Amino acid sequence: MLLQAILLTLTIPLTLAQSDIDRPCGFKMAPCPFDMKCVPDNPRCPHPSRCPGHCEFKNKYDQCGGFTPRPHNCRNGFQCQDDPRLPPNCGMACDAPGICVPKETHFCGGFIGLACPRGLYCYDALDECDPENGGADCGGICL
Numbered sequence: 001m002l003l004q005a006i007l008l009t010l011t012i013p014l015t016l017a018q019s020d021i022d023r024p025c026g027f028k029m030a031p032c033p034f035d036m037k038c039v040p041d042n043p044r045c046p047h048p049s050r051c052p053g054h055c056e057f058k059n060k061y062d063q064c065g066g067f068t069p070r071p072h073n074c075r076n077g078f079q080c081q082d083d084p085r086l087p088p089n090c091g092m093a094c095d096a097p098g099i100c101v102p103k104e105t106h107f108c109g110g111f112i113g114l115a116c117p118r119g120l121y122c123y124d125a126l127d128e129c130d131p132e133n134g135g136a137d138c139g140g141i142c143l
Contacts, residue, residue: 025052026050032055066098080100082096084140084141108140108142109139110139116142122142
């Protein structure tokens with residue numbers, strides 16, 4: 001019983017973190033997060049405020065890697081890595097696909113709070129830096 005309670009407590013944050021991807025939106029429901037947009041489920045409905053939709057990231061990146069018969073390789077100037085926009089997980093180490101990220105990315109956040117260029121959003125760089133555990137200068141990358 002105690003073990004079940006502990007496991008449930010540990011899985012709730014994962015469920016909540018994943019809930020924004022494909023989360024229902026439209027009909028003036030709760031808006032999507034700042035780095036996502038509401039995409040109508042029906043292509044004939046151009047305005048999500050009048051029909052149901054789901055949340056998708058505003059910025060699209062090619063998928064790469066993963067356990068597929070023919071994994072996609074990134075173009076020149078891009079590298080395949082775990083998607084920092086998703087909640088922490090084992091990612092490509094568990095054969096999940098990654099995304100093609102520009103090799104030259106802008107850095108953001110950190111102690112001085114660097115902002116991203118317009119249209120890009122700051123994401124944790126998926127490193128071991130933890131701002132809650134002595135990492136006051138944790139930075140991210142702009143995607």
